[in-house]
Amino acid sequence: MASEDLRATRIEKLDQLRSIGMNPFAYQWKSTHSMAELQAKYVDLPNGEEIVVDVAVAGRIMTRRVFGKLAFFTLQDETGTIQLYLDKNRIQEFMSDRFPEAFANLKQLTDMGDIIGAKGTLKRTDKGELSVYVKEFEMLTKSLLPLPDKFHGLTDITTRYRQRYIDLIVNPEVRETFRRRALITASIRRYLDRDGFIEIETPTLTSEAGGADARPFVTYHNTMDMELYLRIATELHLKRLIVGGFEKVFELGRIFRNEGISTRHNPEFTSIEVYQAYADYNDMMALTETLITTAATEVLGTTEITYQETPISLTSPWKRITMHDAVKDATGVDFATFTDLNQAIAAAKAAGIHNIDDCSSIGKLLNEAFEQKVETTLIQPTFITDYPVEISPLAKPHRSKPGLTERFELFIVGRETANSFSELTDPLDQRERLEAQAARKAAGDLEAQGVDEDFITALEYGMPPTGGLGIGIDRLVMVLTDAPSIRDVIAFPLLKSEKNEDQTPE
RNA sequence: GGGUCGCUAGCUCAGCGGUAGAGCAUUCGGCUUUUAACCGACUGGUCCUGAGUUCGAAUCUCAGGCGACCCA
Numbered sequence: 001m002a003s004e005d006l007r008a009t010r011i012e013k014l015d016q017l018r019s020i021g022m023n024p025f026a027y028q029w030k031s032t033h034s035m036a037e038l039q040a041k042y043v044d045l046p047n048g049e050e051i052v053v054d055v056a057v058a059g060r061i062m063t064r065r066v067f068g069k070l071a072f073f074t075l076q077d078e079t080g081t082i083q084l085y086l087d088k089n090r091i092q093e094f095m096s097d098r099f100p101e102a103f104a105n106l107k108q109l110t111d112m113g114d115i116i117g118a119k120g121t122l123k124r125t126d127k128g129e130l131s132v133y134v135k136e137f138e139m140l141t142k143s144l145l146p147l148p149d150k151f152h153g154l155t156d157i158t159t160r161y162r163q164r165y166i167d168l169i170v171n172p173e174v175r176e177t178f179r180r181r182a183l184i185t186a187s188i189r190r191y192l193d194r195d196g197f198i199e200i201e202t203p204t205l206t207s208e209a210g211g212a213d214a215r216p217f218v219t220y221h222n223t224m225d226m227e228l229y230l231r232i233a234t235e236l237h238l239k240r241l242i243v244g245g246f247e248k249v250f251e252l253g254r255i256f257r258n259e260g261i262s263t264r265h266n267p268e269f270t271s272i273e274v275y276q277a278y279a280d281y282n283d284m285m286a287l288t289e290t291l292i293t294t295a296a297t298e299v300l301g302t303t304e305i306t307y308q309e310t311p312i313s314l315t316s317p318w319k320r321i322t323m324h325d326a327v328k329d330a331t332g333v334d335f336a337t338f339t340d341l342n343q344a345i346a347a348a349k350a351a352g353i354h355n356i357d358d359c360s361s362i363g364k365l366l367n368e369a370f371e372q373k374v375e376t377t378l379i380q381p382t383f384i385t386d387y388p389v390e391i392s393p394l395a396k397p398h399r400s401k402p403g404l405t406e407r408f409e410l411f412i413v414g415r416e417t418a419n420s421f422s423e424l425t426d427p428l429d430q431r432e433r434l435e436a437q438a439a440r441k442a443a444g445d446l447e448a449q450g451v452d453e454d455f456i457t458a459l460e461y462g463m464p465p466t467g468g469l470g471i472g473i474d475r476l477v478m479v480l481t482d483a484p485s486i487r488d489v490i491a492f493p494l495l496k497s498e499k500n501e502d503q504t505p506e
Numbered sequence: 507g508g509g510u511c512g513c514u515a516g517c518u519c520a521g522c523g524g525u526a527g528a529g530c531a532u533u534c535g536g537c538u539u540u541u542a543a544c545c546g547a548c549u550g551g552u553c554c555u556g557a558g559u560u561c562g563a564a565u566c567u568c569a570g571g572c573g574a575c576c577c578a
Contacts (some may be wrong), residue, residue, distance in 0.1 A: 002550055003516050006532055063541070070538035087538070112531075126539055149517040149530050151542045156517085158573050170517095260507095263575080355578085485574095500574065 003146075009145045017139055020105060021098070024142035029117040032056045036079030042122055050133060053404055055347040057082060057132055060119040061167065063150050066107055071111075072131070075118065078175070084118050085097040085131035094135040106137060112150065113143035113169075131194055134256065146318055161493055174488075175450045177481045180299055181489055184477055185252060187295040188272060197248040202237035204230060204254070209319075210434075211235030211394070212454045214257040230256035234273045235394065235468065236455045239423065242466050244460045247277040248470060252473065263485040264415060267494050270473040275423070279467035281406045284420040285383055288469060289316040291319035292381075296480060309414050310379060318381040318410075323370055328383055330373040363388025363403065378411035393433040393449070395421035410471075412479050420469040 016383045017024040028439065032055045033041070060079035064070075069088035074081050089101040095102035120134040148154040153170050160167040160174075167174050189199065208228070209216035211233030219228050234251045241249045252272040259265060276283065281295060297315050303314040321329075328334045331351040336366040339343040344362045353372050366388055378384070385397055387407040395405035406422035424430050434451040441448035477489040487493040 005550070006516055009532065042567095065540045065543050067538095067540075067543085070540080072540050072543085074541075083541075085539085125541095127541075129541065139515070146531060149542095151530065152518040156513090156573095160515095192514085266538090280572040378543045464550090496572065499513090 006146050007144050010111060010142065010394070013111070014142055014144075016106075016433065017109055017142065019130060020101075022109075022138055024127060026047045026117075026138065026140045029058045029138070029140055030056060031058050031077075031117070034079040035075070035077045035082045038082055039080060039121070039130060039133075042124070045122065045124045045130065046125045047124050047128050050121055052121050054119065055122060055132060056119045059115065060143075061110060061112050061116060062112050062147075064110070065095050066428055068102070071107065072129075073116075075116070076134075076169075080172075083125070083129045083131040084137075085120075085123060085125065085133045086137070086341040087133070088119075090133070090135060091137070095137075102137075110139070111143065111146075113145070113147045114139065115141040115143070158495075160430070161487055161495055162498075164491055173393045175479075176492055177483060177489060179260050180481050181477045183299045184302075184480055185473065187298045188471075189252065191291055192248075192250055192274065193296050194468065196247070197245065197250050197276075200241055200249050201240070201247070201253065201266055202234050202241075202251055202396055204232075204256075206231050208452045210449045210455065212257075213437075213447045213449065215259060215446045217256050218256045218441045228348070232257050233470070234271065236452055238273055238275050238467070239468070240461060242277055242457045243276050243461055243463045246415055247464075248275075250274040259366065261494065263487075264475065266474065266486050266490055269486070269490070271470050273468065273470045275466055275468045277464040277466050278466065280422040281385075281420050282410055284467040284469040285320070285408060287467075288383075288418050288420065288471070289318060291471070292476065295476075300480060305480065305482075307482055308484055310413070312380060312413065312479065314381060314412075318383055320408075322383060322386045323366060323384050323388075324386070327366060327369045330371060330377065333369065335362055335369070337360050339366075360447055361389040361390050367391050375411065375416075376414040381412045383408045383410055389433075391436055392421065394424055394430075396424045396426075397429075412475075415475050416472070417475045417479070418469060420467070421470045423463070423466040425459065425463045425465060427456055430459055431456050 014024045035057065038057070042051065046114045056232065057075060057077070059075040061073050063075045065069065071086040071157055073084040073086065086106060091103045091106065099105055102429065105189070117138045117140050118132050118134045120132045122130065123133040124130050148166065148170055149235045150266070154160060154166055157496055170458040192199075205219070205221075205228045207228060209229035209232045212235070213346065214232040216382040219230065220226070221228050231285050232255055234255065238251060241477055251274060253270065254268050255271050256268050256269065261267065274287065276287070293303050293314055293316050295492045296305065305312050305314060322337045324334065333351045335344060341362055343363050345359070346354060348356055348365055348369055349371070351369070353369045354363055356368050359368055385451050385490040386401060386404045387395065387409070388402055389395070389397060389405050392405040392407045395407040398404040398406050400403070408420050409416050410418035424433070431451070434456070435447060437449045474489050476485070478486060481489060483489050
């Protein structure tokens with residue numbers, strides 16, 4: 001039967017429900033238990049035994065097995081499922097005063113996908129299924145559209161992303177992923193709160209997109225007649241708060257980067273940035289370990305996990321290695337020994353590093369070598385430390401290593417998962433570095449930052465030594481939920497519109 | 507941006523040049539211990555869109571749309 005006919009059949013049932021005095025779109029229902037609570041509480045009830053205790057449940061009908069005078073429905077709520085044992089004699093006994101044909105109504109007017117409430121006692125069937133032995137049922141919401149195949153479920157990836165609600169209804173593991181995501185962010189916030197950090201919300205609409213190298217989304221404010229940019233990082237505003245006297249601040253929120261889409265990139269994604277006055281990047285490394293191992297322990301109960309069949313040990317301490325040493329180990333080339341760019345380029349080419357013709361400094365060459373030869377090999381959590389100054393415009397110069405900064409990035413399963421510096425607090429140095437960025441931007445680099453003059457002004461009032469940390473929440477959730485694609489941890493990932501009207505022939 | 511693969515009934519899929527199919531769901535009939543219930547009967551299609559090749563296209567070719575994965 002075609003989709004429209006299936007829907008029409010159910011709309012017909014709406015009218016029938018109304019005609020017998022049952023509202024197909026009810027106002028309220030009070031359950032006594034969730035499905036999981038009942039399953040846990042009565043786990044020891046023997047087969048064939050009934051407990052005379054009145055319970056009320058509500059949920060969506062996932063399967064129906066209907067006999068002449070008996071029916072079994074599987075009812076699903078957020079926590080799980082329970083079977084309804086629907087016996088004609090019993091239902092007629094308790095409902096026939098209001099609904100003379102209650103059992104026939106149940107058989108004829110309910111469908112898979114409907115949301116119903118049921119009251120009754122508890123009984124474990126002879127076959128061992130804990131069931132609500134129903135006295136009364138009530139239609140709560142009539143569903144007009146058919147659910148996917150009860151056995152094969154929904155596998156079409158396009159529908160799963162475009163109509164996530166269907167995916168959530170029929171795939172319990174998808175609900176579990178988003179439940180875990182909420183637990184992970186709650187764990188992080190709880191830890192920071194206990195440690196004296198406060199969360200302050202900073203602007204999403206900004207007149208200058210700074211704090212990272214990324215192309216921003218541009219939008220427009222009508223009454224102010226000005227272009228605005230969606231934030232690409234929360235960094236520069238959170239640092240202003242440190243200047244203002246807050247000593248431990250963070251923001252967990254959405255940022256936007258106008259870039260490509262892949263299994264690791266969505267144009268809007270979630271980061272947490274944390275800033276702590278009087279701390280440096282060593283303190284931030286410790287905080288990173290603590291936040292992630294705490295979340296893993298609280299949500300998964302362990303720091304020994306499996307990601308896509310690879311064992312990952314999140315148990316701290318994690319490996320720490322400088323970028324120079326990591327590249328040297330992977331390629332045999334020690335870029336720290338070079339003083340001449342051409343010499344370094346020759347060595348890089350000899351080591352098989354490609355696309356280096358526009359590397360204008362040894363530091364960029366080192367970074368290119370790192371990205372090509374090291375990054376994907378960092379499966380176990382690893383802190384890569386001491387990045388070149390050329391690629392770290394907001395990081396403080398290393399206290400003992402010229403040309404490098406006090407910066408680290410955390411890699412897990414070959415992906416950048418966190419980024420942190422001893423924050424640059426020298427306003428004169430900061431201005432020079434941002435002006436170099438602005439020159440690149442003027443030359444056409446769409447990912448380069450401009451100079452945020454007010455941010456420089458804030459630094460001139462004086463920012464205490466500060467450690468800053470950013471963690472990519474989506475990538476962290478991927479690791480902790482064993483999700484292969486970032487779209488699996490974003491409830492409503494960005495997809496192209498289907499544009500059906502454009503395909504209609506003239 | 508490049509490559510590979512996919513798009514057929516509400517869902518899951520088969521069909522790969524000769525009348526568009528199956529299972530589940532739906533509809534109707536039967537059934538008081540099922541759990542992919544079962545038995546019987548019926549119904550259901552823009553084969554992603556457009557153009558081309560052909561006597562004939564879901565099938566072959568080209569262009570486009572959407573999506574997945576890999577690479578840059």
